[in-house]
Amino acid sequence: MRWCRFQSGDGEPTYGLVEGDRVVEVQGTPFGAYSRSAVSHALADVQLLIPVMPSVFYAAGVNYREHITEMAKIGAVDPVFPAAADVGYRANNALVADGHPIVIPADATDLVQYEGELVVVFAKDCYRVSEEEALDYVLGYTIGNDVSERTWQRTDRTLWRAKNTDTFNPMGPWIETDLEPDGLKVTIRLNGRKVFTYGVGDAIFSVRHYISRMSQYMTLHAGDVLWMGTDGPTENMKHGDVVEIEIPGIGVLRNPVVREGM
């Protein structure tokens, strides 16, 4: 199943099921009881929203060797691979939907870069589960772009504005439920040019491992999201660019880039 969240008329955001080029309205949510309604819309006519607003927005951060190596090169330091699956955080204010502009603040440097990654969405509360059980708590998967201002990332004490400036976390377009994460491929395109492809399964720590380890200390709640990190080098995005993250089996997350004041 393919769950989306969209604006239907002037009302509250509504969940729907994407079936081909149609969206079937649903009463309820994917996190509780729901039923299909008799109402459907052409997908092209629907304004997709962020597919879920999490109570906690988890991010694996550094989780792929080639990305860590490339980032270390820029900083002229030796790459340091994480010794354990220590999860980090992003913030909901930065979330925007598929199609929404990424807005680069006027005072950001040119080093504003994409990071295309798989996003895990939890179906139900999860506490102290094994790696074998971990995926039983997953509703499905969507796509994230962890936009990063590299100068701020190096100079600030935390990642607050480097990675959490408003619009810096596009997520969508929807949540696909019937997938095995380890076999997925992520492709990033800038203005239609493929810049990198990597396999989710090349992660240092797998989806199953992250979920199991996190859940030993904290309850993961229905609707929480876990962004799995990116691989490879990343390039600058500038005003007028369009960045796409594609994960076959899910879809394409596509966002235009705008620099404030241009």
Add this chain to the structure above:
Amino acid sequence: MRWCRFQSGDGEPTYGLVEGDRVVEVQGTPFGAYSRSAVSHALADVQLLIPVMPSVFYAAGVNYREHITEMAKIGAVDPVFPAAADVGYRANNALVADGHPIVIPADATDLVQYEGELVVVFAKDCYRVSEEEALDYVLGYTIGNDVSERTWQRTDRTLWRAKNTDTFNPMGPWIETDLEPDGLKVTIRLNGRKVFTYGVGDAIFSVRHYISRMSQYMTLHAGDVLWMGTDGPTENMKHGDVVEIEIPGIGVLRNPVVREGM
């Protein structure tokens, strides 16, 4: 005004106004339209909940000189004072209400310590405001205890379990609206013994400065919270202890401490 959130019967959490030893039920929330109802309860009969569930849980982290100096001593390093008000994050899973036990996991060391601090609660969305305007966006103030496992804090790549283990962020008991933050005093008591008192106004970066700076890059939303950091040395808490954070003008946040498996 003193806003609380409580469980009234089997229904949804309800907002109320604390007036003396009574709680007046309110229809609506402090973040939008509301009206007083004719129903009130004895405060002693009411089960207080976390006063607000934020969409983003901001934490100033290191913001007081004596705390930074004491933490540096433990790590046998020189104290490093922050150069700018770079905000950090905590996670909603760790929030518990006044009176709820702080549960120390079985594998935590003895170095589980309180950090008593002022919490700012936002009233409405706030973007690119000046320091002079900053407090116009504040609903009021509550109290937080940023419980910290110091071994994990030093060894893990992020603060995920050191500061975000379930129950590690007591917040409450309610939100007091009519206060000037800089003049407030914070007193921490362990089993009734006063362990430290400090002035909120001794912070390296003030409430006004944090809000203004954060809002240059991110929209602070109604109901979001900003924990301002703690001052002074901190002590271990063990099974059977009771920790209290008092801020005169707000009240007392009191939580018992339980070690898992004891």
